[in-house]
Amino acid sequence: MPRGLKALFTPRAVAVIGASRSPGKVGHAVLRNLLYGCGERAPDRSWGFPGRIVPVNPHAEEILGLPVTPYLEKLEGPIDLAVLAIPAAQVPEALDAVGRRGAQAAIVLAAGTAQLGQEGRRLEEQLVSVARNTGTRVIGPNCTGLFTRLEGEHLLSASFFSKVPPPGPIALIAQSGAIAQALLHAAADHDLGLRHIVTLGEKVDVQDAELLRYLARDPEVKVIGLHVESLDDPRGFHATAREVSARKPLVVLHGGRTAAGMRAARGYEGLFGTCDASLEGALGAAGVHQVATLGEFMPALQALSEQPAAAGRRVAIVSNGGGTAVLAADAVSNAGLDVVPFRRHTIERLAQLRGRDTRNPLDLRGDASA
Structure with a gap:
């Protein structure tokens, strides 16, 4: 099992760094989703994360009925997953603090460090260094978090997603938070069942390939959908995609397949990998299903989740x-x-x-x- 990924999907305790009392803030939406499963639901903890939730904020004593820890230095007890809903400049120090307190995984929601020019690059390098030194696995930055189904009807929504789709056998990985939101709304509106959805953003640590391997091992997952704009290791990704698609259907939606698209991806995500036509050909030979639009993506996932695999060609x-x-x-x-x-x-x-x-x-x- 890839190091630290279990803490992303099955944590026992979650800390929200930057939890907020203000309903319009990301830190409030994340905390509410953890408590109730989704921000649009009436407050009912029977749907939410069943483990320990620790809001961290120096300016509040209680948020949504939970006692607040003022500073990271005051954290008590083990933390498996930290959600960082704080400005990018504060992320490296906060990640170091939670990592030294045993957090195995962290989700960094802050707008992309790589988009902030030279200072952003410096922050990104610090973030990578801290993750390596502490061993904490990092999703993001510049992501919208993750959603996964736990035992019974409980949900882990370490995100600011606004809808919850019905349960089902589909797992989604999206590089873009906006794409993830669109897919989640489409799934909810069309009663299409999801088990996991993960957004990766700038991918300074956790990469597509190791998430694919992790999700392919989940017996409740029948099909995996992946939206990708850039890859740091196209050859390694191709090998993983071939391995995964031999076990479960894999549908890939490419962004940045043209020169204009790649320039746009670099501007929005701050990434410099590639997802070009040569990779498309290799994935096609590996048995990966490839689609070009959002309109094709969800129907393909639905068909593959509901139909048995064909016996031949x-x-x-x-x-x-x-x-x-x-x-x-x-x-x-x-x-x-x-x-x-x-x-x-x-x-x-x-x-x-x-x-x-x-x-x-x-x-x-x-x-x-x-």
């Missing part, structure tokens, strides 16, 4: 028109599948039923009934 097409049959045959062939002739016994049986053309694609024509 042979496809039969049934259509109610010749034109649509031709388009379907093109699409199937372009996907690397085979539109093969029907076997003799199938042809004989179809001839008894229809008395006319029995080729594949099978055109039932416009007068066919449902």
Whole structure:
């Protein structure tokens, strides 16, 4: 199991650094989500995180009914996961403090350090150094957190997500918090069940590949969706994707596939990796399902989560028109599948039923009934 990832998904105690009394602040939304599972639900802890929650804020004694620890130096008892809802400049020192108190994992929500120019680069280097020295695994910065289902109906929403989808077998990893929010809303609106959703942001520590391996081991996960804009190790990622897709369907939504897209990704996320056409070809050869738009992403995940895996590459097409049959045959062939002739016994049986053309694609024509 990748080091420290268990604390991200199954912590016993969570500290919120920068917890706030103000409903408009990120630190308030994160604390509320931890308590109740989702900010839009009525206060009910039967849905929320069942373990110990420790808000940290020097200017409050109580927030949402929880006693507040004023300073990190005053933290009592072990902390497995820390959520840092504080400005980027304060992150390295806070991460060092929670790491020295045993936090195995941390989620850094602060707007990207790499977007702040030379000073931001310095902060990012400090953050990486602290993570290595303390052994604390870091998600982010510039992310919206994570959501995962625990035992029973309990949720761990160490995030400021505003909706909760129904339970289900889909796991999502998204580099962009905005993409994650859009996917979460789409899942909730269309009753599509999710088990995990993780946002990675600038990925200074935890990377896509190790999360893929971790989620692929979850027996409740049937399909994994990944949104990615940059990769620090494309070759290593390809090897992991091949390994994972051999066990469970993997759907990848690429961002930054063009020069303009890569420039935009660097501007928003502060990243300098690549996710270009050569990687797309390698992933296709590895059996990874690739989509180009959000509109394709969720339907692909839904289909793969609800349908058994195909036993082979042979496809039969049934259509109610010749034109649509031709388009379907093109699409199937372009996907690397085979539109093969029907076997003799199938042809004989179809001839008894229809008395006319029995080729594949099978055109039932416009007068066919449902």
